[in-house]
Amino acid sequence: MAEEEKTTYERDAEQRLKELGRKIDELLEKASTLEASVREQFMKQVGNLKTQRDTLEGKLRELKSESAQAWGDVRGGFEKAFKDLDEGFKSAVSRFK
Numbered sequence: 001m002a003e004e005e006k007t008t009y010e011r012d013a014e015q016r017l018k019e020l021g022r023k024i025d026e027l028l029e030k031a032s033t034l035e036a037s038v039r040e041q042f043m044k045q046v047g048n049l050k051t052q053r054d055t056l057e058g059k060l061r062e063l064k065s066e067s068a069q070a071w072g073d074v075r076g077g078f079e080k081a082f083k084d085l086d087e088g089f090k091s092a093v094s095r096f097k
Helices: 002-031 036-065 071-095
Strands: none
Touching: 002 036, 002 071, 036 071
């Protein structure tokens, strides 16, 4: 059961990560419509989001490499990192609407 749960979680985590990556890409497209002074701040925030996404991808790789018995410990770190990235994304969107 643990292996099946781990596999299901990994697929879900990959999907969530892809979706946030897509949303970050959409933010980048919007940057071209912003005034230069706002665009610089916006690009910095999006750069931070990309860094967080890269960190999260590393945690997902770590999660995948763990045994079914040990992955629960790594899962907690992944969930926290995902929550931080999601909150950062929401903050960026709300600041630049």
